[in-house]
Structure formats: C-alpha cells, structure tokens
Amino acid sequence: MNRTNPIGFFDSGIGGLTVVKAVTRIMPNENIVYFGDTARVPYGSKSNETVVEYSLQAANFLLRKNIKLLIVACNTASSVALKELRKFLTVPVIGMIEPGAKMALQESRKGIVGVIGTRATINNKAYTYELKKINPKVKVYEQACPLFVPLAEEGWLDHKVTSMIAKEYLGGLNEKKIDSLILGCTHYPILSDVIQKVVGKNVKLIDSGTPAARLVEDYLNGRQLRNLSVHHGQSEFYVSDVPTKFREVAERFLGKKITHLHKVELDELTNE
Amino acid sequence: MNRTNPIGFFDSGIGGLTVVKAVTRIMPNENIVYFGDTARVPYGSKSNETVVEYSLQAANFLLRKNIKLLIVACNTASSVALKELRKFLTVPVIGMIEPGAKMALQESRKGIVGVIGTRATINNKAYTYELKKINPKVKVYEQACPLFVPLAEEGWLDHKVTSMIAKEYLGGLNEKKIDSLILGCTHYPILSDVIQKVVGKNVKLIDSGTPAARLVEDYLNGRQLRNLSVHHGQSEFYVSDVPTKFREVAERFLGKKITHLHKVELDELTNE
Numbered sequence: 001m002n003r004t005n006p007i008g009f010f011d012s013g014i015g016g017l018t019v020v021k022a023v024t025r026i027m028p029n030e031n032i033v034y035f036g037d038t039a040r041v042p043y044g045s046k047s048n049e050t051v052v053e054y055s056l057q058a059a060n061f062l063l064r065k066n067i068k069l070l071i072v073a074c075n076t077a078s079s080v081a082l083k084e085l086r087k088f089l090t091v092p093v094i095g096m097i098e099p100g101a102k103m104a105l106q107e108s109r110k111g112i113v114g115v116i117g118t119r120a121t122i123n124n125k126a127y128t129y130e131l132k133k134i135n136p137k138v139k140v141y142e143q144a145c146p147l148f149v150p151l152a153e154e155g156w157l158d159h160k161v162t163s164m165i166a167k168e169y170l171g172g173l174n175e176k177k178i179d180s181l182i183l184g185c186t187h188y189p190i191l192s193d194v195i196q197k198v199v200g201k202n203v204k205l206i207d208s209g210t211p212a213a214r215l216v217e218d219y220l221n222g223r224q225l226r227n228l229s230v231h232h233g234q235s236e237f238y239v240s241d242v243p244t245k246f247r248e249v250a251e252r253f254l255g256k257k258i259t260h261l262h263k264v265e266l267d268e269l270t271n272e
Numbered sequence: 273m274n275r276t277n278p279i280g281f282f283d284s285g286i287g288g289l290t291v292v293k294a295v296t297r298i299m300p301n302e303n304i305v306y307f308g309d310t311a312r313v314p315y316g317s318k319s320n321e322t323v324v325e326y327s328l329q330a331a332n333f334l335l336r337k338n339i340k341l342l343i344v345a346c347n348t349a350s351s352v353a354l355k356e357l358r359k360f361l362t363v364p365v366i367g368m369i370e371p372g373a374k375m376a377l378q379e380s381r382k383g384i385v386g387v388i389g390t391r392a393t394i395n396n397k398a399y400t401y402e403l404k405k406i407n408p409k410v411k412v413y414e415q416a417c418p419l420f421v422p423l424a425e426e427g428w429l430d431h432k433v434t435s436m437i438a439k440e441y442l443g444g445l446n447e448k449k450i451d452s453l454i455l456g457c458t459h460y461p462i463l464s465d466v467i468q469k470v471v472g473k474n475v476k477l478i479d480s481g482t483p484a485a486r487l488v489e490d491y492l493n494g495r496q497l498r499n500l501s502v503h504h505g506q507s508e509f510y511v512s513d514v515p516t517k518f519r520e521v522a523e524r525f526l527g528k529k530i531t532h533l534h535k536v537e538l539d540e541l542t543n544e
Contacts, residue, residue, distance in 0.1 A: 038318070039312065039318065039322050040311065040312045041317075045313075045425075045515055046310070046311065046513050046515050047513050047514055047515045047516070049513075050311050050512075050513045050515075053538070119515075119516060119517075120515075120516075123516055146422065146425075146426055147419075147422055147423070147426060150418065150419055150422045151419070153317075153418075154418055154419060160436070161433055161436050161437055161440070164432070164433050164436070165433055168433070240322075241318050241319050241321075241322045242319055243317055243318050243319045243322075243391075243392075244319070244391060244392075244395055245391075266325070266542065267542070270538065270539070270542055
C-alpha cells in the first residue's frame with residue numbers, strides 16, 4: 001500500500017461529507033475519494049439485508065480506486081454492515097460507532113449517554129453495544145429521530161417546526177438526565193444548534209466525524225501510511241444520482257465547493 | 273390479452289397502495305399485482321434520469337406477471353417517465369396526472385387550481401401542462417411539499433407540527449384563491465384532514481386515485497377486458513425491501529391486511 005493512495009469514504013448520500021470535512025481539516029494533504037449512494041438514499045429506513053448489500057457494493061467501488069483505508073461515513077451502514085465489510089475487505093475499515101462511543105464516554109461525567117439516529121441505527125443498538133463494551137456500567141438511552149434527515153436536507157435549520165420536532169424527540173432523553181448525546185447520523189451536526197438548545201448547554205454533543213478523523217490519523221501514522229506531501233490533497237466525489245439542488249446541499253455539508261463530481265451508473269455498482 | 277390477467281401497479285414504495293384501494297373498491301373482482309420499490313424509495317427527490325430507469329425496471333418486472341394494463345401509481349414516475357413507458361411497453365399505461373387534472377377542472381368553479389407534490393413532480397410541471405392542454409385558460413399554482421412524505425410515513429397525521437408545516441407550504445396557494453387542490457403524490461391522501469383544514473372547506477381536494485380507477489374501468493370495459501368473475505380478485509404485493517414496520521405502514525395505506533407479500537431481489541429488476 002502506498003502513502004499517496006486515497007482515503008475512501010462512503011455514505012448513503014451527502015451526510016458523510018461532514019466526515020470528509022473533519023478529515024481534511026486535520027489531514028489536508030490526504031487524497032480523498034468519496035462515494036454517495038444518492039440513487040438509493042436513504043439507508044436509515046431500509047432493512048439490514050439491503051443496507052449490507054449496498055454497503056458491500058459501495059466498498060467494492062472504492063476498492064477499485066485503490067483506497068488505502070475505508071471510512072464508513074454513515075452511521076446506519078456502520079451499525080449494520082461493519083462486520084460484513086471487515087470480513088470481505090482487504091483494507092482497514094473504520095466506522096462511526098466506535099470513535100463516537102469512545103468520545104462520549106470521555107466527555108460524560110455521570111455515565112449517562114443519549115444516542116439519536118435513524119430507525120435502522122437505533123433498532124440495531126450498535127452504540128449501546130459499543131458503549132457497554134468499553135464501560136459496562138454506562139447508562140444508555142437511544143431515540144430514533146426519522147424526521148431530522150429530511151429537515152436537514154430541506155435546510156430548515158432554525159425553523160420553529162424543527163425546534164418543536166426536536167423537543168418531541170428529545171424530551172424523553174432530557175428526563176433521563178443524559179450529560180452527553182451522540183449525534184448518531186452524519187446529517188445531524190447540521191442541526192446541532194437546535195439540538196443543543198433543546199437538550200441544554202450542559203449536555204455535550206458528540207459528532208463522530210472528529211473522533212473518527214483522529215482515529216484514522218493515528219492508524220495511518222502507526223503504519224507509516226500518512227501522505228507526506230506538503231500540498232493539499234485531491235478530492236474526488238462520486239454519486240449514483242445528481243438530483244436538482246444536489247450541489248447546493250452537498251456544499252452546505254462539506255463547507256466548501258465541490259470541484260470533481262462524477263456520476264456512477266448503478267450497473268457499475270451492481271455488476272462487479 | 274385475457275380478461276383474467278391482473279392489473280399491474282407500481283410505485284416508489286407504499287403510497288401507490290392508496291390507488292390499489294381505489295381500484296379494488298370499484299372493481300373488486302379484478303386480480304392485482306403491485307410492485308413497490310422500497311429498496312430505492314423515495315423517487316421524488318431523485319433526478320429524472322434515475323426515475324425513468326427505475327420505472328422501466330418496475331414495468332418490465334410487472335410485464336413478466338402478464339399484466340393486462342399498467343397503472344403508474346406514483347405521481348413522480350407519472351410526471352417524469354410516462355412517455356418512456358408508453359414508448360417501450362406493449363400494454364396500455366395509465367398515469368396519475370391526466371385523471372387528476374381532468375377531475376380538478378370538473379370540480380373547479382373559478383378555474384384556479386393548486387397542485388402539490390414532490391420536488392421532482394413539481395419541477396417537471398406535468399400537471400400544469402396537462403391542465404392547460406385541456407383548458408388553456410386555467411390558472412395553475414404549483415408547490416413542492418417535500419416534508420409531507422416523511423410525515424405521512426411517520427404517521428404524524430394529526431400532529432401540531434404537521435399542521436404548521438402544511439400552513440407554511442400552503443399559505444401561498446391560499447393567497448392565490450385556488451378552489452381545487454390536486455394532491456399530486458399518492459402519500460398525501462393520508463394527510464387530507466390536515467390539508468383540508470389549512471386550505472379551508474371551500475377548496476376541493478383532488479386525489480388522483482379515484483379518477484384513475486374510473487379511467488381504468490372505462491378502458492377495460494371499452495375493450496372487453498374486464499374480469500367477469502363473480503368472486504373477489506387475488507392481490508399480490510412485491511417489494512424490493514421489507515424494512516421494520518413495513519407491514520404496519522403498508523396496511524395503513526391499503527386500508528386492509530396484506531396476505532401475499534413477496535420480496536424481489538434487485539438483481540431480478542436490473543438484469544432482465
């Protein structure tokens with residue numbers, strides 16, 4: 001494996017761009033290749049079987065781009081498909097769950113952690129499992145928030161309705177006196193202002209993007225796989241569909257302009 | 273073509289079951305075969321190109337079930353893919369747009385019609401085109417309501433938030449003094465109570481399901497293709513994914529129990 005090979009990312013759509021943002025902030029010289037499965041988004045309301053199938057297709061597509069490491073930049077795919085991906089892939093695979101769980105435990109004073117995510121992520125209880133593996137005494141309360149993804153994609157970030165929906169979803173967690181809250185979906189950092197207001201400023205919000213980026217940095221450093229270039233890396237973005245307003249929404253998540261955007265035909269994913 | 277052959281329906285997911293409900297109400301002796309593309313739902317936020325591709329795959333799947341007629345029970349697919357479907361298919365194809373537009377004009381006293389739908393349906397202006405083709409003097413105002421589908425699927429039918437979102441989306445149409453409103457997405461009849469409250473009782477809500485069912489009845493009668501059986505027809509339901517709570521939500525849309533439910537592998541759709 002070569003140091004200059006890119007880091008691969010995939011997500012069901014554009015949410016994973018918040019993870020790309022975290023990685024390029026601490027490792028700007030790494031080359032990046034991203035795949036967003038916009039033709040089949042969302043994953044969070046689909047069955048485990050389908051999410052595993054799509055994840056393996058996405059990973060195989062990225063392997064053909066000679067990635068040196070795969071980041072599953074989607075909490076749903078991380079909670080459902082990580083084991084299968086690690087079984088079939090020859091490159092290291094880093095998901096969102098483990099780094100997010102670790103950081104939540106570091107930040108929690110009382111050991112009472114909330115987790116929010118898509119229905120699939122919450123049904124699979126991947127965060128509860130990971131948190132209890134590290135600290136069996138931790139108390140974990142999970143809550144699915146299915147309307148947060150469409151609200152984030154609509155850009156209703158400081159809308160009264162978003163605040164009301166957040167109150168409805170998060171009221172139960174407030175009662176449990178959580179002191180850290182894992183944003184268990186890569187769309188949710190976009191809504192962090194409203195979420196913070198609803199849970200109060202004493203609850204630490206945990207976005208897996210930053211700790212995942214740190215984990216990748218450690219991993220690459222430990223194996224002499226960091227890119228040593230002094231220049232900014234190249235970023236390539238592949239998507240399975242380019243709907244209206246895609247670029248606008250994607251750039252809101254990434255926090256900068258997207259220059260190299262390519263469309264992948266579904267045949268290319270399904271017929272290996 | 274045989275009278276006993278089934279009527280085929282497809283939709284991006286479960287919304288089309290409201291159309292099945294309308295058809296079986298007036299023609300209970302017809303056999304039905306339904307395909308819902310739940311592995312790739314929704315279509316309404318995707319590009320025209322992708323919606324056409326998925327629609328042709330769904331139609332080809334149903335042709336292999338020997339359907340005598342195809343109902344495109346999805347407004348997005350109807351507004352984007354009808355022409356392509358009619359070009360490639362050997363059976364008659366009935367979409368949602370034409371029957372909905374006709375009924376709206378029958379019900380409108382002032383000739384001021386509102387249309388709501390997904391972003392893809394509204395961007396394509398298929399209803400405006402169809403309405404003006406029938407009556408060039410009609411005034412049409414279209415409005416995309418992207419959050420209505422997730423709200424309907426969540427079952428937040430009489431929630432305060434749903435009412436607030438409806439007020440936000442429909443306020444502009446109220447100002448235009450519309451007197452009929454086309455529910456241009458098969459999910460929306462589920463939200464008709466809240467929509468009716470927001471637009472007022474003088475605005476007639478138009479659900480394409482019932483006029484589409486009448487059009488199918490006329491078509492089959494005119495060609496001696498009605499099933500003459502005195503017994504209730506068989507209904508078969510195929511989906512590309514069976515996520516958690518699928519049956520519960522689907523039965524809410526269909527209004528009765530689903531007995532014959534089968535999962536279709538995506539390979540079966542993509543590799544003809």
